Amino acid sequence: MVEDSGQPNDKLIRAKQRWAADGRLLTGTTADPETERLPPGQRLVRDWPVLDLGVQPIVDARRFRLDIDGAVRRPLSLRLDEFMALPMAESTSDMHCVTQWSRYDNRWEGVSARALIEMVEVSDKARHVIFHAVDGYTTNVRLDQFDQPDVMLVHRWEGEAISRQHGGPVRVLIPRLYLWKSAKWVRRIEFSITDQPGFWETRGYHNNGDPWGEERYG
Ligand SMILES: Nc1nc2c(c(=O)[nH]1)N[C@H]1C(S)=C(S)[C@@H](COP(=O)(O)O)O[C@H]1N2
């Protein structure tokens, strides 16, 4: 399905784990998203930095698959052309990375999380969403954090196809949580009754990841 562009960078992964254990970058303050646009300890950038585990998989458009399953009544397995034929939405939002950069006013196009939730008929018992990516990365959010109007599966940014570096052809976008919660190269979206902490959440990152609460580690 994919070609890899490298091996996981274990040194980098261990360094970030150490940062988490040491509480690096913590300012110890919180902010109110109603009045503060920039979360505590963040600084603005104009470019869009790339962060990954040292692997940037090439997802072949012809063999792309997106499975949406778990605690749902109508599981889906979509080819790229089927994904692209779904109703598309647009939104503009800010993004905030735990490594302290924030970028304002990103224009996104994609399928809204709420449209997906309706399509697969998520069970009343589901409380969590687990994202699985082609590079082996996983991350978890609560269903109520996924079920928000600004959450999307995006395929375009600023009018251009999302590049491979940034998780194209399709990635998750959950703008009100730190960006590690937004899986690139998403392969499977699993609705779940139980929580399943993901790659960084099991390596010292916070399970929730709210930038205004500075939930970097924990
Ligand atoms: N599949 C996958 N998704 C991922 C990651 C990853 O390594 N693999 N890194 C996460 C982290 S830590 C961040 S900060 C953002 C970075 O997204 P960007 O490279 O588009 O800025 O992707 C998140 N999603």
Ligand SMILES: [Mo]
């Ligand atoms: Mo990150």
